[in-house]
Structures are given as structure tokens and as C-alpha cells.
Amino acid sequence: MTEEEITIEDPVEWLLGADEFHHALYAAALRNLEDLDNKLRFNNFAYALRELTSSILKQRAPKEDVLRCSWYKNEVDHIEDGVTKIQHARYVVQGGLSDEYVEKDLNLDVSPERKAIRDSLKELSNYTHVSEATFNLPTQEVEILVEKSLDALRGLGVAMVNCRSLIAHSLFEAIEAQAIDEVVSDSLEALDSVAHHYSLEHVSVNISGVERITHDTVHLFAAGFIDVQLQWGSNSDVRRGDGHLQDDSFEFRCNLTCSVEDPTGDSLAMEEDSIMVNTKTWGQREDEWGHVNMTDSEPAD
Structure with missing residues (x-):
């Protein structure tokens, strides 16, 4: 038996780990959505979830550790030792393991999860800047945006567990x-x-x-x-x-x-x-x- 057999009931909660601040911030982000009379409820949620996601990436994939990976290369223009969100997400899932090993030996393609995190952060940032277009969003649009952003976090957590489970199974x-x-x-x-x-x-x-x-x-x-x-x-x-x-x-x-x-x-x-x-x-x-x-x-x- 390996961890491959463990079922994750809530990948977001699993990704938060034991960090009390992350759990509290996640709960606070969700509480914003309950305030139906607040026309800024999604804007507040977007700000909190963006900061939570960024904090998770920094904690689970510190910049100095990403820079030490053999697969790292600077993909940020005009910034020395730049690290992209996709590279942070890559480290969260597989650490210093090569894409070749993850894709060929583990038969695991995590590129969609990396891109989803990057795209989610970009989209959430758009709603932290309040304008007429992002203010007082209809309930149906809020529900779609919330599910999309949470799906990105869930996907990262599932990819992280799958990678580790497959390694343990192979060994x-x-x-x-x-x-x-x-x-x-x-x-x-x-x-x-x-x-x-x-x-x-x-x-x-x-x-x-x-x-x-x-x-x-x-x-x-x-x-x-x-x-x-x-x-x-x-x-x-x-x-x-x-x-x-x-x-x-x-x-x-x-x-x-x-x-x-x-x-x-x-x-x-x-x-x-x-x-x-x-x-x-x-x-x-x-x-x-x-x-x-x-x-x-x-x-x-």
C-alpha cells in the first residue's frame, strides 16, 4: 500500500497544510462571499485569494530553492534571477525533478495545473482593481469566477499529491x-x-x-x-x-x-x-x- 491509495476530500485544505495563517485567510476569503449585500464581496474575495495563493507558492516553493533546481532558467525579462508563477507551481508539484521524469516515468502531465495557477492569479488581480466593470458583479458571474479560481488551487493540490504518490508507488x-x-x-x-x-x-x-x-x-x-x-x-x-x-x-x-x-x-x-x-x-x-x-x-x- 502506498499513499497512492489515499483519497483527498478537499485538495485546497490539504494544500494549506498545517499553516494556521493560511487556513484563517482561506476562511476569511470565503466569508466575503457570504456578505450578499456587499457590492465588493467578490473584489474582497479576489484580493484575499490572490494573496493566499501567492503565499502558498512562496512557502512551498521559496525563490532560493527554485533557483537551485537544475531545470531552472530565467524567463523574466530585465530581472536577475526572476522566478515565474509557473516555475513556483512547478516546484510545488515536483521540486527539482525533471519534466522528462515526471512526464515519461510517472506518466503525469502537470502543465495544465501550472498554467491554471498563473491564469487564476492574473484574473484575480483584475478584480482587485475596482472599476465600473468589476464592481457589484452579478451572482451567477461571481459563482463562475469563484469556482474557476478554487479549481486552480484544487488542481495544484491534486497534482502535488499525485506526483508524490506515483514516486512512492514506483519505489x-x-x-x-x-x-x-x-x-x-x-x-x-x-x-x-x-x-x-x-x-x-x-x-x-x-x-x-x-x-x-x-x-x-x-x-x-x-x-x-x-x-x-x-x-x-x-x-x-x-x-x-x-x-x-x-x-x-x-x-x-x-x-x-x-x-x-x-x-x-x-x-x-x-x-x-x-x-x-x-x-x-x-x-x-x-x-x-x-x-x-x-x-x-x-x-x-
Whole structure:
């Protein structure tokens, strides 16, 4: 399973992310439309949504990062290191990945979404300058313009998720193999706080995904379960009945990276010390001896 299987209920909300200002500004923009007696309601909406869109592009695609992409070239006349709205949108969706990789390997054409964002910003700007032609627009025209501008944002969010999902899907087998190898070879210190000894029985990767794409690196994660047999006491203690064996399962997560120049299993690498085993619930479970184990259950760093 990869993030490819995740359904986005509201691409705009997803694109806003965890930024409280963006959520508040988006809500304020929509509230302008509710004021049916205000003849400037769409003008106010257009201004707020234009600024929100520009802020999202700057946050998710900072100019200095766009400039470091291998695909960047200055397309702005008379401005040194100029970055267009289409280039900002390109970075939001694919970071430093080449168009050739996105179009041929992922079979994803995002040029319509880039152009829609640019065109939406231009159109919204037209309505921030109040004139007789842009004042007190009919309700039907407002509805059409609002839907068009929101569709541009939705399209950008969907393209961003699709790109990441397709990358994770294409790399899943390599991610799974590397994550399992790393878990098997790691000391898993978090389990040392649970039992005196443990034996690793099985490792499974259930989900993988792309967290972010920078100008030079794709940052991924993998998560799944580690099945172990926990042991308290020595082997001789267990044979005498003074020790204890117990089968259990713990969630784990790890981080990986690969190069945007070669986004394949060949460049995939595990981030050092990134394996985290979740033992938080261990101290809240009753074991087979009928008591609650109060061992420190914080996950390993």
C-alpha cells in the first residue's frame, strides 16, 4: 500500500497544510462571499485569494530553492534571477525533478495545473482593481469566477499529491527491501527497554510515501510492523519456568532519501538513525502474568 491509495476530500485544505495563517485567510476569503449585500464581496474575495495563493507558492516553493533546481532558467525579462508563477507551481508539484521524469516515468502531465495557477492569479488581480466593470458583479458571474479560481488551487493540490504518490508507488519494492534490511541489522534499542532479550520474527512494510521534494532530494518514509518474541530472564530461567516468553508486534517507521537526478532504487538510501519503534502502548497493556508492565515506553530517538 502506498499513499497512492489515499483519497483527498478537499485538495485546497490539504494544500494549506498545517499553516494556521493560511487556513484563517482561506476562511476569511470565503466569508466575503457570504456578505450578499456587499457590492465588493467578490473584489474582497479576489484580493484575499490572490494573496493566499501567492503565499502558498512562496512557502512551498521559496525563490532560493527554485533557483537551485537544475531545470531552472530565467524567463523574466530585465530581472536577475526572476522566478515565474509557473516555475513556483512547478516546484510545488515536483521540486527539482525533471519534466522528462515526471512526464515519461510517472506518466503525469502537470502543465495544465501550472498554467491554471498563473491564469487564476492574473484574473484575480483584475478584480482587485475596482472599476465600473468589476464592481457589484452579478451572482451567477461571481459563482463562475469563484469556482474557476478554487479549481486552480484544487488542481495544484491534486497534482502535488499525485506526483508524490506515483514516486512512492514506483519505489515501493526498493523501499520495502531497504527498510526490512535496516530493521534486521539495527539494534532496536527501544525494545531493550521492554524486555531483557528479544528475537526478531518478521518485518513487514505496510505503507510508504513522499514527505517532501527539495531541489536535489526526494525525502520518503516507510512504516510497518515488527513481530518479535520477547524474553524475560535467561534461557535456563525460561526452561525452569522462572522466565517468560511472549510474542508481540510493534509499529515502526524510518526515513529514506533518493536523488532527484536519479529517483530510482539505485540512489535510495536510509537516513542514519531514523528507525523509530513505537513502544508507547506497551506500559498500558496487561501481559500474560496478569499485571501491567510499567517499563518506560517512550519510543527510541
